[in-house]
Amino acid sequence: MQRHDEVVVGKTRVKLIQGDITEQETDAIVNAANSALAGGGGVDGAIHRAGGPAIMEECHRIITQIGRLETGKAVITSGGKLKAKYVIHTVGPVWRGGTGGEAKLLTSAYQESLRLASEYGLKSISFPSISTGAYGYPVAEAARVALRAVVDFLRQCETSLQEVYFVLYDARTYNTYTSKLAELAN
Ligand code: ADP
Secondary structure (H helix, E strand, O other): OOOOOEEEEOOEEEEEEEOOHHHOOOOEEEEEOOOOOOOOOHHHHHHHHHHOHHHHHHHHHHHHHHOOOOOOOEEEEEOOOOOOOEEEEEOOOOOOOOOOOHHHHHHHHHHHHHHHHHHOOOOEEEEOOOOOOOOOOOHHHHHHHHHHHHHHHHHHOOOOOOEEEEEEOOHHHHHHHHHHHHHHHO
16 A cells, blocks of 8 residues: 655645654644543643643643633643643544544644644644544544645645644554555645
8 A cells, every 4th residue: 555654735744653742842742632631541641741740730720711622622731841842732522433523523623733833833743643542533534534634724824834743653543644645645
């Protein structure tokens, strides 16, 4: 199967890598958070463990102000002890079979994160594979939606971003994203 790990859209490079998002040196990394910004397992737990308590303190302050972070929305905190300066917390949809507007909500989670990064003038950002762990979104469908969301945003919106990374934890997820990027590029 043909694979692609990189595509350039306008002035922005979109690159797929396999790795641990907590080690990335991009200006921001994105957290696949929950609506309570309460931390948890998966990538959320890994980011809070690596970033230290300052990130959770900021999350508590945000939740005190807004109540809950709706699915598809995004907020920003500092990166605490991480190499990344910021963490953008977004909430992807829980998979309910595909008829509950999941694709639209997943698109929104990516695009709201990109919008926030652009508002902050950031040059680089790393995404995990939002919703494909505990939230159960099938990886092939999520990869198609995620890549389309990012490419559409970069085509349609002004942005400071020069590099958008997908940091995919396991080989199966990485391989699925590369084959979906090949389909998008064709
Ligand atoms: P969700 O609740 O949105 O499904 P999860 O954290 O359960 O989020 O899973 C999302 C994806 O993040 C999965 O592919 C999981 O393997 C991956 N993941 C877990 N830890 C890390 C990490 N340190 N860096 C990058 N991706 C990670």
